[in-house]
Structure formats: C-alpha cells, structure tokens
Amino acid sequence: MGRRHAATDPTYPRWIWYAAAALVALLILGGAFVLQTLIYPDRSGGGSAGNGNTPSATEPLEQDSPAGVAGxxxxxxxxxxxxxxxxxxxxxxxxxxxxxxxxxxxxxxxxxxxxxxxxxxxxxxxxxxxxxxxxxxxxxxxxxxxxxxxxxxxxxxxxxxxxxxxxxxRSAIVVAMPETMAKALGWDSKPPSWSEVFRMAEDRDVWERLGHGDWGKFKFGKASPLVSTSGLMALAASYGAAGGSPGGLDDMDLDAPSLVEKVRAVELGTSHYMATPEHFLWHAREADDAGKVSEFLSAVIVDEKSVWDYNRGVVSEDGITKHPGPAPKEPLTAIYPQDGVHVAxxxxxxxxxxxxxxxxxxxxxxxxxxxxxxxxxxxxxxxxxxxxxxxxDTGVADTGRYAQTLQPLPLPRREALVSMQDSFPDVRKRARALFLLDVSESMVQEPGVTKLQRAKDAVQKALGHFTGEDEIGLAAFSHVGDGPLQPGIVSPVAPFKTNKDDLLNKLNGLQAVDATPLFEAVSRFSGDQAKDYKDTFINTIVLLSDGKNDTTHPGDLNGLSQQLSHQNHSTPVLVFTLAYGPDADVPTLLEIARASGAHYYDATDPNRLEEVLGELVTSF
Missing domain, CATH: 3.40.190.10 (Periplasmic binding protein-like II)
Incomplete structure (x- = not known):
C-alpha cells in the first residue's frame, strides 16, 4: 500500500497537518533571519552603539504625538x-x-x-x-x-x-572623487577595496600613465582623526587595510611595531590633512570654479551627506556658515569600498x-x-x-551618488579608537614646514604684549604638534626702504630633533624691522621649498602676517598666484595663511592659500591667534 500524505489523507488527525505546516513556516522564517543576519549583521548601521530598538525597514515608525495645547x-x-x-x-x-x-x-x-x-x-x-x-x-x-x-x-x-x-x-563614510577621475579608474562601476584605495593614493604618477598627465599628482586628502569622524574612520580604514581586515580592528594588536610600520606606509599616500572635511570641499569648489578641480583634489574621505551638499552647490569654509550656490561643473562621485564602510x-x-x-x-x-x-x-x-x-530620499541619492544599500563595518571598541588616536602623531605623514613670520614694524605698534610677542608664543606652542622626524624651519621678512629682504632664513628647515633648540632661540630673538615685502617673501621661500621638495613629506609654509604688501620690488599677486599654482601641479608647496590683526590683507592671504591648495585661517582677533594656529597645524 502507498504512503499516506497528511495533507490529503483524511484519516490523519487535522492537528498533525497544522503542526507540520507551522514547523515548516518557522524553519523558513528562521532561515530568512539567519540569512539576513549574515548579510546585515547590524541593522543599526555599522556596529555603532545604538538604542537596540531600531525598527526594521518594513516596520512602521511611530507617529508624532504633539500636545493638544502648548505648555x-x-x-x-x-x-x-x-x-x-x-x-x-x-x-x-x-x-x-x-x-x-x-x-x-x-x-x-x-x-x-x-x-x-x-x-x-x-x-x-x-x-x-x-x-x-x-x-x-x-x-x-x-x-x-x-x-x-x-x-x-x-x-x-x-x-x-x-x-x-x-x-x-545614518551617513556612510566614503571616498569622494571628481566624476571623471572615478571613471578613469573604473571605480564608478567596480568599487575598489580599501587596500586598493590606499595603494592608488601612494601611486602619484597614476594619472600620467592613464593619459591624464594634466591632472598632476594623485592628491589624496583626509581630515584630522583628532577632530573629525571622517578623519577617525579614515585612520581606522588605514589600520584595517594594513592589518588585512577592515572590520577586525578589535582583534588586532594595534601597538604591534610591524602593524604601526605598515600604517605609516599607508599614510604616506596622504597629500595633506585638514581639520575638517568641509575645508577640503571648500577648496575643491574653488578649484572647480577656476575650471580644474584636479589641481586640488583626486580623492578625499568624507561622509556621503557632504557629497550631496557639494553636488547641490553647498560648501562651507569653516564648517559653520553654509554657502549655497550653483552646482559644480564636475560633481563628486561617492565610492563605497567593496569590503565595507563605517557608518556615522x-x-x-x-x-x-x-x-x-x-x-x-x-x-x-x-x-x-x-x-x-x-x-x-x-x-x-x-x-x-x-x-x-x-x-x-530618491533625489538626495541621485544628487549625492549614494549606493542603494550599505555594507557596514563594525565600530571598534573604545580601546581601539583611543589607541588609534594616540598613534596619530607617530603614524601620520611627516611635515616639512617653514614658519614664515611678518616682522614689520606694525607688529610692535601696540601697548602691552605686542603682536610679535604673541606670535612668538603661539608658534612656540604650535611646535608641540611636531615630532623629531618632522622637518621644521623658521624664516621672517621685512625690509628697510628698497633694501633686501631681511632677516630671511632664521633657522633652516631640518629634522626637528636636531634643530628644535636653535629654532626656539632664533624665534625668541626676532625683532621688528620696517616694511612688509609679502609677495617677495612668499615667492622666494615657496620656490625654495619646491626646489627641495620631498615626496614623502607634506611640504608647506605657515605664513603669519598682519599687513599688506608694500614692497617696491618687482612682482604682484597675479604673478605669485601663477607661481604657486604651477608648483602645485608637480611639487605642491601648501602655503597656509593666517591673517593676524585687524589690518591684515585678508583678500590677498585668501588668494595665496587658494593658489597653493592650502587653507586660510582668520586670527584678525589677536586673542584667537593661539587657538587658530593650533587648529592650522593639524592640517599636516
């Protein structure tokens, strides 16, 4: 006799059929849950600490219940x-x-x-x-x-x-690139791994090989991990790539010398750091307005919401005041590395x-x-x-080039996060920086503590940011009548571990002279830095001035801008400018910073000098 089937044989008790059906349904649901857990291990978005009650995508949200009458x-x-x-x-x-x-x-x-x-x-x-x-x-x-x-x-x-x-x-931390650059690498259709992103950043001649020599070097930016979430997650990605597991930081010995050395190598691909991602996008927009975003940016790690802002024409110089405008000529593409992204x-x-x-x-x-x-x-x-x-929102996703779904990476534990932050002075790309101080007579024309003395104090404190392997120097500029630039180089750029004492002594000995040969000083010293350019360092000048150019020597702002832009193509020397005091020539200092690919800082309130200079030195 053939085997009877519970679903069709009326001699089977009906409860057996119901029980069997329920068991099958539970197995199906359980399997779906396991599959979802494997694919989406953290519904809250990347292992970030949450309230543990995040509703699913299909579960309806609660409705707002305002009061009948305001209190x-x-x-x-x-x-x-x-x-x-x-x-x-x-x-x-x-x-x-x-x-x-x-x-x-x-x-x-x-x-x-x-x-x-x-x-x-x-x-x-x-x-x-x-x-x-x-x-x-x-x-x-x-x-x-x-x-x-x-x-x-x-x-x-x-x-x-x-x-x-x-x-x-939620906002994913992504690699943002000008659209044509992403297409040139094929990353718009086939995202790279984090390791591939960092290897590309180290390959400064990639654009030349791909037939885009006019784009210059591969310029890769990161925000400071001490200040910004995108900067912190960029450093986490560096550690993950160096350790071979972007999502496994909690299981790594982050202090292991071999791992630290690999992270140092990864960080060499950074063109320079800035305090916040807004700084990068502000200058990318300036370069886009000038017709060539490639002069400033190849790629930068930011949150995807910032890509949406940029592509719809909204940027901010300081991260606080938003400046809406027309959409850029070339939008950014958000790249989501294939091994996952951190999610804010x-x-x-x-x-x-x-x-x-x-x-x-x-x-x-x-x-x-x-x-x-x-x-x-x-x-x-x-x-x-x-x-x-x-x-x-569909319109937001289209404008920001958002991925439809995310593959979130787990957020590291507190010990790992703190360890990575503490390591940053050791693993970051080294700076080759010349502090260039205006020592014109206006720097001492005030009662009490002079602007020059405040500048000396601020520079001395800012030097605490650097380590022995950074190369730091000091120059100053003024002149008498039509005389030569003086005093010029005060302490040559050299490893900080060997010239720190000399630099501090010479800094304290600076005296005010007379006039302000601003253009001549920037042209000469940025040219010297470019001649001695070192690809494994962030080559930069920190310019602090309280006045306007008043030299009678040849040269003007347009010529200086062209020089800085030309240098930025192959031997970029970033001239960070700091306007010190209410009489500083802010438009000129803005243009000098822009032309070199650096950022302008406002200390026209002298009481903010130390704070502002402290923020500036996080940029390299």
Whole structure:
C-alpha cells in the first residue's frame, strides 16, 4: 500500500497537518533571519552603539504625538550640542519639533542648538565643560558617530558618558572623487577595496600613465582623526587595510611595531590633512570654479551627506556658515569600498551632568522621541541622511551618488579608537614646514604684549604638534626702504630633533624691522621649498602676517598666484595663511592659500591667534 500524505489523507488527525505546516513556516522564517543576519549583521548601521530598538525597514515608525495645547511659559531651555556635520539636520529637527505644540511637565520647550568640531566637543564633554556656566551646558549631546561617545569615556557629572545613544540618522563614510577621475579608474562601476584605495593614493604618477598627465599628482586628502569622524574612520580604514581586515580592528594588536610600520606606509599616500572635511570641499569648489578641480583634489574621505551638499552647490569654509550656490561643473562621485564602510549613526544622548535638571531631562526625552517618529525621520531624509531604517530620499541619492544599500563595518571598541588616536602623531605623514613670520614694524605698534610677542608664543606652542622626524624651519621678512629682504632664513628647515633648540632661540630673538615685502617673501621661500621638495613629506609654509604688501620690488599677486599654482601641479608647496590683526590683507592671504591648495585661517582677533594656529597645524 502507498504512503499516506497528511495533507490529503483524511484519516490523519487535522492537528498533525497544522503542526507540520507551522514547523515548516518557522524553519523558513528562521532561515530568512539567519540569512539576513549574515548579510546585515547590524541593522543599526555599522556596529555603532545604538538604542537596540531600531525598527526594521518594513516596520512602521511611530507617529508624532504633539500636545493638544502648548505648555505654559517660561519654557524649558533645552540646550543641544551637535557636530559641524549634522548641525543643519538637528536645527531642522528642532524647528519641526517646535512647529507643533509641546508640553513637558506643563511647560513649553525651547531647543537651542550649538555646534562644535566633534573631537573638540568630546574633550569638553569629558571635562564637564570647564568654565562654561551651568545654564549654557547642553542636556543633549548629538555627535555624528557613537565613536565619540566611546572616546569621551569618563564625562559629565563624574559618571560615564552614556555609551549607547538613540541613533537619529545614518551617513556612510566614503571616498569622494571628481566624476571623471572615478571613471578613469573604473571605480564608478567596480568599487575598489580599501587596500586598493590606499595603494592608488601612494601611486602619484597614476594619472600620467592613464593619459591624464594634466591632472598632476594623485592628491589624496583626509581630515584630522583628532577632530573629525571622517578623519577617525579614515585612520581606522588605514589600520584595517594594513592589518588585512577592515572590520577586525578589535582583534588586532594595534601597538604591534610591524602593524604601526605598515600604517605609516599607508599614510604616506596622504597629500595633506585638514581639520575638517568641509575645508577640503571648500577648496575643491574653488578649484572647480577656476575650471580644474584636479589641481586640488583626486580623492578625499568624507561622509556621503557632504557629497550631496557639494553636488547641490553647498560648501562651507569653516564648517559653520553654509554657502549655497550653483552646482559644480564636475560633481563628486561617492565610492563605497567593496569590503565595507563605517557608518556615522548620529546618536543622541542625555548627559548625566548635575546641570541637567529633571525638567530638562524630560524635555530631552521628548525631543529624542520626536526625532525617531515618522515625522522626525522625514526631516532626516530631507536633510540628506539615511533614516534609522536605511531609507533615503530618491533625489538626495541621485544628487549625492549614494549606493542603494550599505555594507557596514563594525565600530571598534573604545580601546581601539583611543589607541588609534594616540598613534596619530607617530603614524601620520611627516611635515616639512617653514614658519614664515611678518616682522614689520606694525607688529610692535601696540601697548602691552605686542603682536610679535604673541606670535612668538603661539608658534612656540604650535611646535608641540611636531615630532623629531618632522622637518621644521623658521624664516621672517621685512625690509628697510628698497633694501633686501631681511632677516630671511632664521633657522633652516631640518629634522626637528636636531634643530628644535636653535629654532626656539632664533624665534625668541626676532625683532621688528620696517616694511612688509609679502609677495617677495612668499615667492622666494615657496620656490625654495619646491626646489627641495620631498615626496614623502607634506611640504608647506605657515605664513603669519598682519599687513599688506608694500614692497617696491618687482612682482604682484597675479604673478605669485601663477607661481604657486604651477608648483602645485608637480611639487605642491601648501602655503597656509593666517591673517593676524585687524589690518591684515585678508583678500590677498585668501588668494595665496587658494593658489597653493592650502587653507586660510582668520586670527584678525589677536586673542584667537593661539587657538587658530593650533587648529592650522593639524592640517599636516
């Protein structure tokens, strides 16, 4: 007799059929769950610390539930500290939140958003905001990555900074390239691995071999890992590539000499560092406006939202003030390396400081709850981010060249993140820097501590950024009448470990002379740096001036700009300019920096000189 089948044989009890069907369904669902876990090991976006309750892409978000009537004044002041990168999104969330009536403990709520470089904010949080009045301290900290929650460690109120926040948005850390360059390498259709990205950065003659010699050297930029999330994740990618496992940093001995040496080799491909990714994109846009973005940029590691901003014509010189304009002539392409990308998860945490009162805590909870509703996530999408469910606006994705899906890398543990940051002075590409100081008479024409003395003090402190293997020198410029440039080279560029004492002694001995031969000084010393160009160093001049060019010697700004642009093609000497004092010739210093591919810094308020110069030296 043939075998009976439960589904068709009426002699089988019906419950057996139902049980079998249920078992099959469970096996199918279980298999699908395992498969999803293998493909998408972290739905929250790259192993970043989150609240553990991230809804799936198909699960409906909660709806916003504003109050029927707004609470009574005085409103609860809700201070929110964000990063430079996500500040616009957070302000848009705050505007959407207050557009509806809110009532927390029967009070209305007034959010106030401030922004700061993420690494700087992390240090302030960890130090409990020294010198900041309690009423001005934030209740919510919203960096652009959970990495900074981990790095901040001990923090507000003597207790730990919360190590897990509520993720509000996603933005992948990508390699951004001018579109024609990405196509020339074939990376627009076949993404490289991280190792291939770094090998390409080391190959400075690649454009010549591919028939694009007019593009010059391969210029690869990274932001500082001490300040920026994209810079920190770029360093993590360097370690991952050097160690053969971009997602396995927690299992590596990051202090192993052999690994550190490999990371040093990877970092040699960096053309130069800048404090923030906004600096790179600002200068890329300047180069694009001049008709040749390749003169400044081949590739830079940034967050994908910044690519969207750039491609729609929005850039920022300082990361704070956004400058909208027409779209660039050549858009950037976002490259997602095939072995995965880190994802900035924009976590919101309520700080545990004693300055956060019960009402502020309730208001903070209410704001964060709004941000993850459907209405809040619509604001996130409109701001250029992926939602917590991974959704992205179609128009944003098209403009920013976003990948449809992400392959997220796990966020390293705190110990690994701190270890990588601590290693940066050791593994970063070395600098070959000449400090060039204006010592004209105006530098001493003020009572009390003169501008010249403040400049000496600031330079002396900035020298603490360098290590013995950097090559540092000092020059100064002025002249009397139509006389020669003086004093000229004060301490020649040499390894810092051998010339530090001489440099400091000569720096302290500088005296003011008379006039300001700005063009002559920059032309001569940038030319000398180009003649002695070293490809394994970041070749640069740090120019500090408080006045205008007043020389009678031949030469003008146009000729100087042409010289610097020509040098930048094959022997780039970055002239970072710092306007010191209210009479500094800002337009001229801006042009000198632009032509050389460097950044201009504003210290027209002399009290900010030390702070600004400290930020400047993170650029190499």
């Amino acid at each position: 009574s004044p005085p409103c609860i002041s809700l201070n929110i500290l964000t990063s430079l990168e996500n500040a616009e999104m957070v302000r848009a969330l705050a505007a959407a939140y207050t557009a509806k009536p809110r009532s927390v403990d029967s009070k209305c709520v007034t959010p106030a958003v401030t922004q700061e470089k993420t690494g700087v904010a992390a240090r302030k949080v960890a130090g409990q905001f020294p010198g900041v009045p309690a009423g001005d301290r934030p209740a919510i900290w919203l960096p652009d990555s959970s990495a900074w929650l981990r790095i901040a460690g001990e923090g507000a109120g003597g207790g730990p900074v919360p190590q897990e926040g509520t993720s509000l948005a 998860d924009n976590p919101a945490v309520i700080l545990d400081g004693d300055w956060v009162g019960s009402q502020q805590r309730l208001a903070a909870q209410d704001f964060i709850a709004f941000a993850v509703t459907e209405q809040g996530q619509n604001v996130v999408m409109a701001s250029g981010y992926r939602t917590i469910q991974g959704k992205v």
